[in-house]
Amino acid sequence: VTEDQHEELTLDRIQAAAGRLAGVAHRTPLLTSRTLDAIVGAPVLLKAEMFQRGGSFKFRGAYNRLSQLTAAERASGVVAYSSGNHGGAVALAAKLLGIRALVVSPATGSAAKLAAIEEYGAELHRYDPATQRREEVAAALAEAQGLTTIRPFDDYEVMAGQGTAGLELSAQAGQGGPELVLLPVGGGGLAAGVSTAVKALHPAADVIGVEPAGADDTRRSLRAGHRVTIEDPATIADGLRSQQPGLHTFPINAKLLADIVTVDEESIVAAMRFALTRLKIVVEPSGAVPLAALLSGAVRAAGRRTVVVLSGGNVDPVVLASLLQGRAVSDLYTETPSAR
């Protein structure tokens, strides 16, 4: 990653990404709920990225990155490593651009998410997570076949694309813009992109990242002042099981985030249930994490115009059914959905 150390993430770059995404990505709505406002004691606006193409914000970054490949890179194709939304987003973006895509996925991955990747026309390359590291599998394939690796977050064009959600919510929040923005933090791409856009447009707004308590690598890293690795992130929020913040995302988030808070697993499930039963929307565990911070009281928003980024809605129907039935959270996240 040495070659792009001089790069930086700017509002201009995010605006350029928005131009590439215009007419391709959805401008997702901000949803509101009187019930939620009453609970929180503030006007809450929910950025509904489950309505984004591919079902999550990931499409924004993947398409922005892929649309800038050279003709030679397009002709050779791309490789991504992901068992989830990034894989689906790269597959969809590649399909729209007529680029061959190969997605490296664990053999134990969610059957539903892997099926979505194949439905978008990407080739799946399975590996055994017990004996292989996905980065190495992808690197070997890239080397052998001349593919460009599309990293899930630690890439300025991916961050810029993801930051377009921040441009949109800033404009949609109405006069004065957002006063508080809550978003989930995994590798930190969404947080870096959105916080760059929001802080450039509304410097007084606070952007707060939320992590599952069992996958709080960014919170620990911010406290330590450098990137810390956690060995075994454990959470149902499968999109947030990062072991450490990104090399490029971390300094941006260290500078721009007002705070990182954590939520427990029960709060995440409660937020998903609230979304289903009261808001009538499907939010995946990772997407429910910032809503959990509001509902559990981990973040106090009283009186502040608050935007919550619901980052996606791709959840295995079997997992969704389990949590609706009130199964223990520990059963949910140790379960391998593909084994059903």
Place this chain on the structure above:
Amino acid sequence: VTEDQHEELTLDRIQAAAGRLAGVAHRTPLLTSRTLDAIVGAPVLLKAEMFQRGGSFKFRGAYNRLSQLTAAERASGVVAYSSGNHGGAVALAAKLLGIRALVVSPATGSAAKLAAIEEYGAELHRYDPATQRREEVAAALAEAQGLTTIRPFDDYEVMAGQGTAGLELSAQAGQGGPELVLLPVGGGGLAAGVSTAVKALHPAADVIGVEPAGADDTRRSLRAGHRVTIEDPATIADGLRSQQPGLHTFPINAKLLADIVTVDEESIVAAMRFALTRLKIVVEPSGAVPLAALLSGAVRAAGRRTVVVLSGGNVDPVVLASLLQGRAVSDLYTETPSAR
């Protein structure tokens, strides 16, 4: 009901209802899906009444009716008979207007829906559906306590309120308006209200009603030319288990609906699953019925700008979990959710 036989449902009356609902009811969005458009071969616009206050279109009619009570009627209170969305809607409207509400519900009703009615502050009056008729229970209470009965559909002000969904979708469908509108038919209030608005504004549009095959009282009645009663309507679409069309709704629907089609139970469940997994929204069985007509091919919409009224999103989490797990439909609709 003799006293209002001279009444009629007009565009003016629906527009007056819209004025009363302005700032109180939500103007629900029309959602779109590229996936759905591709399957249907037409631009499909989904009127998202699951986002309405109380979780269904019923609030529109209940509030319009209650807001026109006389001071004396307001002081005495209202009674409604319903185990579902109408009960919740009357409870919510009464709460907003400061009116006492009593809801007559079967002792075997959905625990989730009964809890919602109580949460809105209404008093529940349970009856035994095996030995009592709800209309008679409600009439006795109304007589004894001087309450005004709020009928679920066979009331011109309820129909007018429900018709505001038709005003909105006509305006939201864009230039030229809708060419085809699909909506669920239970007692026929939504169909009468929406078809009156749509046909007045866009006479060339076709409004098609959709019923579950096991609860097709309106289809049979239209064929017979008079109101037909079916003994035991059987469907998971609990909002559409009407035994016969309304006295006042039927002539309107007989005149304005282009057709009535039916869908089977498997199609309804498939439509709910499609909504959850692809659209990321929660649609209750009754609300999924018109979507089922499109997805199953019961209605051909190819090339026509089509609006589908997704009438509500109130579904017991236990039922939702069951259908996500692919349980047999027959198990679902014979089950009494409150027995869990």
